[in-house]
Amino acid sequence: MKERKRHLIQAASSLLxxxxxxxxxxxxxxxxxxxxxxxxxxxxxxxxxxxxxxPIGSLQAVMGGRTKNISYYVLGTVLLFGxxxxxxxxxxxxxxxxxxxxxxxxxxxxxxxxKRLDKTMRWGKYIALAAVLILPAILxxxxxxxxxxxxxxxxxxxxxxGGVPLAIASxxxxxxxxxxxxxxxxxxxxVIAGSVLLYRPFCKYLCPLGAIYGLLNRFSAYRMKxxxxxxxxxxxxxxxxxxxxxxxxxxxSAECIRCGLCKDxxxxxxxxxxxxxxx
Amino acid sequence: MNSKxxxxxxxxxxxxxxxxxxxxxxxxxxxxxYSGEASEVYQKAVHICLECIGVG
Numbered sequence: 001m002k003e004r005k006r007h008l009i010q011a012a013s014s015l016l017x018x019x020x021x022x023x024x025x026x027x028x029x030x031x032x033x034x035x036x037x038x039x040x041x042x043x044x045x046x047x048x049x050x051x052x053x054x055p056i057g058s059l060q061a062v063m064g065g066r067t068k069n070i071s072y073y074v075l076g077t078v079l080l081f082g083x084x085x086x087x088x089x090x091x092x093x094x095x096x097x098x099x100x101x102x103x104x105x106x107x108x109x110x111x112x113x114x115k116r117l118d119k120t121m122r123w124g125k126y127i128a129l130a131a132v133l134i135l136p137a138i139l140x141x142x143x144x145x146x147x148x149x150x151x152x153x154x155x156x157x158x159x160x161x162g163g164v165p166l167a168i169a170s171x172x173x174x175x176x177x178x179x180x181x182x183x184x185x186x187x188x189x190x191v192i193a194g195s196v197l198l199y200r201p202f203c204k205y206l207c208p209l210g211a212i213y214g215l216l217n218r219f220s221a222y223r224m225k226x227x228x229x230x231x232x233x234x235x236x237x238x239x240x241x242x243x244x245x246x247x248x249x250x251x252x253s254a255e256c257i258r259c260g261l262c263k264d265x266x267x268x269x270x271x272x273x274x275x276x277x278x279x
Numbered sequence: 280m281n282s283k284x285x286x287x288x289x290x291x292x293x294x295x296x297x298x299x300x301x302x303x304x305x306x307x308x309x310x311x312x313y314s315g316e317a318s319e320v321y322q323k324a325v326h327i328c329l330e331c332i333g334v335g
Contacts, residue, residue, distance in 0.1 A: 036320060037317075038320065044332075045323070045331075053323070061319070062316055071316055072316060073308055076304045076311055080304035082300075155331065158331035176329075176334045
């Protein structure tokens with residue numbers, strides 16, 4: 001699949017995640033029944049246009065509540081998306097992934113990190129996942145309520161999709177902004193600058209949702225495969241892969257977002273993808 | 280040595296794990312909905328999340 005087609009799918013998915021566009025003008029958020037449902041991509045539920053609930057925000061909200069330390073509904077939903085699609089969701093569905101893809105198209109030097117540093121930093125998303133799963137349940141206030149720490153201190157999607165539009169549209173929100181907003185803006189600006197220079201730095205190094213889907217990449221119904229009989233080991237696939245996947249060795253690696261670039265450049269059409277493809 | 284049977288065995292094992300995760304996921308969703316978690320998610324999602332937007 002060509003990049004352009006993938007970007008069209010990403011744009012359509014971003015619109016499906018956020019169809020209530022008029023709310024951007026009024027500074028309100030959607031309150032319909034669809035907000036019972038967790039969406040597959042990272043999309044803040046405080047985004048004025050959002051139709052559904054953010055899985056990472058919901059996970060922390062339920063776990064940080066007084067009554068439960070685990071959220072079966074949200075975990076089940078994320079596992080279901082992951083076991084069906086793996087990180088295909090990151091490549092085709094996630095609105096924040098799309099934002100990073102577009103930012104990376106801005107002409108600039110694309111230096112890339114030293115391999116060792118890159119490899120080490122990729123553990124960051126698993127640390128973020130551990131923080132999402134543990135902190136709201138153990139770091140609680142006097143009433144037994146834990147904050148959604150990832151959303152509060154890190155998530156740049158919340159700042160971009162929720163904080164900025166609401167601050168523009170609502171005077172009340174503008175009046176309440178303080179140090180935390182400045183901190184979150186700094187994180188967002190760092191991710192934006194990073195995305196221009198590096199390919200999807202948030203997905204590679206910080207995204208807890210990407211970490212879950214990545215862990216499920218090996219087992220997902222949608223998967224990729226290299227036909228060893230057709231492969232001539234020219235290395236074009238690995239040169240093309242922006243996520244740094246060793247395509248011929250581990251095509252279903254936790255880092256693969258199933259964008260299909262490797263498939264497009266393979267001169268022998270040795271790479272296949274689909275649901276339940278035969279090994 | 281023929282590696283196909285080994286591959287088939289690995290593929291079969293992976294398929295079993297996939298099916299197990301799928302069943303577990305559906306079970307978790309059903310249990311979660313039954314215990315009222317979807318309403319909890321809704322309550323959080325229809326109010327502006329102050330932490331998410333960087334206010335509080």
